[in-house]
Amino acid sequence: MTTAPTAPPAFEGFDETAVSRWVERLSGNTSPRRNHWKTKEIYFEAAQQVLEAVPRPALTWKNIVAAADKGCRSTFYEVAGAHARHRMVDELINDGGSDAIQIALRYLRNDPVEQLIDETKVWSFWPYRQRLLRTITTGMSAEVMAAELTAAVVKWAQHKPELAAAVGHAPPACAVEDLTLIHRGLLSGTQAATRLTALVQAHLVAH
Template identity: 55%
Template sequence: MSSTNFEDLSTSVIGGWHERLAGNTSARRNHWQTKEVYFRSVAGLLASRPGRALTWKCVVTAALPLGRRSTFYEVAGAHARHRMIDDLIADSRPDSVAIALLYLRTDAVEQLIDETKVWSYWPFRQQLLTSVRTEEMTDQQVEHALARSLTAWARCHAKLAAALDHSPPACAVEDLTLLRRGRLAATRAASHLSDVLRRELAEPAAEGPVRALASVSATGRLDV
């Protein structure tokens, strides 16, 4: 089953969005590089000043000398270019649209935090895909690996993971819905992964490996 799961995950909408933007090698018009300036700013602010609200001004200031109000609103807000949720909406499949609606924010900074979570989690997701591609895994084992990937990321980026009420990276929500092949609503997937993050971050670091397994049922499937 691993090959089927790998094909499902490797053709995700958010995966396509990431590949299209991050794979752009143009030095002159590279929107992803601009996004990364603000992703780093958001991640750094959340880590260094927990509990304090972020505003577009503090995000831009932390991004200096490259930060500018004009470029901030190119990557965040209702009129931003290449928004992740726009690709989900354009895909038009019910699960994609449902995920887009979950992450449709009226606040530009919150939208930026959502995309920052995806950017930050991406190396962990890539490692997950490598495991799915190279190891013989059942559907349940792949879901188990997804849970461990998410909690490993949360331990490395605890403040970012906890932001926006422990909202999970949108790509993890999409991955879980793809693994369930239409048998799990996006809202339930997002709610469950939020609970996984909440439980993981509530425990001492030494118990991390245990908490990564806590949301998996006796059959190995995520309990959602």
């Protein structure tokens, strides 16, 4: 899956968020020998495969490694865990903004599998975000933009219910950050995360 944006978003602030910078920097690396994003994608796909398996095995690092193409413990811990390289949560922390820090605290996990799932959600949601950004314009009100964003999150959850439900129905972190951007200081990172978590949970319970 191609994750780098194919066109600039209509509302330019969206490509300046911490999570957007993280995705674009890593996915934009074209080096075949030192491409950490490709390694991450192997484990994103494996995690999704484990979640969607019937019957579903336990969501453990061993089962994710077993599902991964040429998976092994060492590369798993390169992409997940406290000492993993290029963690999404570190990008949020290093951003330093109040909302980014609040979002980072919501996604700061002790369990490396949960950390991997958080990043897998962003990877999985990214094509929906790309389509969303091609429709948003600066002339839209915050209410309209927020409605478009929440509709994209719901559509993603419909298509990926197992992934969406994992780790307490946490929404993709990029969607949380986008929602704070839309509201421009009137909705905190914590509030945005809570709102989208409730949205995902309510949708999945209803279906």
